[in-house]
Amino acid sequence: MESINALHVLSQALxxxxxxxxxxxxxxxxxxxxxxxxxxxxxxxxxRQHQEMIRRQLHALEGNGEYVLLPxxxxxxxxxxxxxxxxxxxxxxxxxxxxxxxxxxxxxAMENEIKSYDLYRAEALKTSxxxxxxxxxxxxxxxTHFNLLMSNWEALxxxxxxx
Numbered sequence: 001m002e003s004i005n006a007l008h009v010l011s012q013a014l015x016x017x018x019x020x021x022x023x024x025x026x027x028x029x030x031x032x033x034x035x036x037x038x039x040x041x042x043x044x045x046x047x048r049q050h051q052e053m054i055r056r057q058l059h060a061l062e063g064n065g066e067y068v069l070l071p072x073x074x075x076x077x078x079x080x081x082x083x084x085x086x087x088x089x090x091x092x093x094x095x096x097x098x099x100x101x102x103x104x105x106x107x108x109a110m111e112n113e114i115k116s117y118d119l120y121r122a123e124a125l126k127t128s129x130x131x132x133x134x135x136x137x138x139x140x141x142x143x144t145h146f147n148l149l150m151s152n153w154e155a156l157x158x159x160x161x162x163x
């Protein structure tokens with residue numbers, strides 16, 4: 001039963017990363033500013049790496065029923081008890097429309113990062129060993145993405161420039 005739940009969580013994680021990759025590629029294509037385009041392409045590349053890591057774990061679970069230790073991960077400690085401050089869904093809906101702005105794209109991206117962070121955080125809190133290592137690393141990566149997006153959103157709103 002635990003293995004089935006792990007496969008479900010990893011499938012959900014893979015879906016979030018796949019959606020994130022598609023979103024960042026579209027945002028990069030529609031962003032005019034070179035700094036903004038570079039940010040979205042970098043985030044898309046991170047999502048590709050996350051997908052690969054999750055696929056490795058899916059294959060391991062399907063093969064031997066256990067997570068595998070990922071020795072190339074340096075896990076930065078983060079406070080897993082602390083959720084990210086989520087922008088409200090109503091704000092996202094109000095801000096986006098037929099012609100979304102770069103700020104809209106950043107806002108939606110932050111909301112997507114929150115979903116991923118919350119999933120990885122929850123799993124890191126209830127697992128141990130290699131599973132916890134992976135989920136904590138992914139939660140840390142999503143936290144970094146959120147902070148990058150937020151700083152750019154704030155800069156665009158304050159002075160119209162990307163960080």
